[in-house]
Amino acid sequence: MKPITGFFFFLLLSFVNINAQEILQGRVIIDTEPVYGFFTDDKYPLDREEIYRRALKEASYYFSAQIYGWSFFYDVGERARGINEDYELEPVSLIVWGDPALKIRKAEFINGNFEIWVDYHVSPLQSRRLLSWKQGLKKTAQANGFCKLDYYGEDTWFILKKTALEDAARSAIREMLRGSERNRPKEASGFISLQTFPRYFFSSGQWYCTARFLVDITGIIPYSIY
Numbered sequence: 001m002k003p004i005t006g007f008f009f010f011l012l013l014s015f016v017n018i019n020a021q022e023i024l025q026g027r028v029i030i031d032t033e034p035v036y037g038f039f040t041d042d043k044y045p046l047d048r049e050e051i052y053r054r055a056l057k058e059a060s061y062y063f064s065a066q067i068y069g070w071s072f073f074y075d076v077g078e079r080a081r082g083i084n085e086d087y088e089l090e091p092v093s094l095i096v097w098g099d100p101a102l103k104i105r106k107a108e109f110i111n112g113n114f115e116i117w118v119d120y121h122v123s124p125l126q127s128r129r130l131l132s133w134k135q136g137l138k139k140t141a142q143a144n145g146f147c148k149l150d151y152y153g154e155d156t157w158f159i160l161k162k163t164a165l166e167d168a169a170r171s172a173i174r175e176m177l178r179g180s181e182r183n184r185p186k187e188a189s190g191f192i193s194l195q196t197f198p199r200y201f202f203s204s205g206q207w208y209c210t211a212r213f214l215v216d217i218t219g220i221i222p223y224s225i226y
Contacts (some may be wrong), residue, residue, distance in 0.1 A: 022122040022130070024063055025105070026197035028055040030114045031157075051114050052104065053097075057158060059118040060097040062197050065165075067126050068092040069133070069193030069214075074173050076186060087170050092191070095120070133193050138216045140195065143172035145209045164209035165198050172213045177220075190217040 033045045046054070068091065075086035095102065099120075106117040122130065145168030147160045169192050177188055198211035 022127045024066060024120040024122060026059060026062055026118050026120075028058045028062075028116050028118060028197070029200070030054050030058075030116065032109075032112070032114055052107075052116070054157065055104070055107075055114075055116040055118065056102060057097040057155075058161065059116075059120070059197075060095045060099060060102055061158075061162065062194060063102070063120045064091060064093065064095045065194035066196075067095070067122070067129050067193075069191050070166075070169065071189075071191050072169070072173060073189045074170070074177075074187065076174065076177065076188070089166050089169060089192075133214050133216075136216065138214045139176060140212065141172035141176050141215055142210070142212045143168045143175060145169070145171055145211070147207045147209075149205055149207075160207045161200060161209070164200065164207045165194075165211060168198065168209045168211045169213060172211075173215060173217075176215050176217070185220045185222050187219075187221040188217055189219040190215065192216070 030046070030051050032051065070089045070091050072090075073086070073088040075084075101121040101123070103119045103121070104116055105119050108115060145164045145166065147164040147167060149160065173188065173192060177185055193214045195212040195214055198209050200210075201208050
């Protein structure tokens with residue numbers, strides 16, 4: 001049999017690339033007996049169905065942040081001038097936690113927590129969005145964020161983690177602005193995405209979050225204009 005060469009080899013490679021589907025992966029850790037300060041989760045202790053629901057809800061938010069990211073507006077503020085900081089972060093788009101492309105690959109109890117490894121099968125359109133995050137002048141940044149236990153309501157566990165992650169995004173943007181501009185700008189806007197699933201820990205009545213981001217600053221207004 002003659003080897004596959006030339007044009008036919010190109011067609012074979014094209015067929016493989018078209019049918020290969022990109023898969024994002026991440027790990028979510030769910031506390032099965034959540035207690036926040038003086039507040040006990042109303043579903044404590046969590047049953048298996050609730051554990052999976054929470055894991056998929058978290059994972060869908062993180063995958064959304066990886067694929068679509070957030071748009072942001074950040075007024076850095078200036079304490080000496082009495083100018084308050086103003087920070088707005090808005091998801092570009094969201095993946096619903098019931099999305100069939102979101103699948104649990106592995107789950108097990110480790111050190112009293114339920115750890116779940118989740119896959120997301122990326123569509124061709126989403127794959128192009130992921131590629132766009134790797135192009136251009138986008139920069140990587142790692143930052144920490146936190147959230148005080150000042151919210152008690154529906155899906156408290158999710159709101160607290162989400163707030164800590166969004167605060168980490170704010171810190172990443174702030175530090176990048178400090179490092180890229182000789183004089184700290186007054187305002188900046190652009191887009192930011194999550195690179196990998198964040199890591200959390202609970203200490204001194206607060207949720208702490210560590211995360212890596214890609215930042216695309218599209219507009220800067222310096223103080224010199226004012």
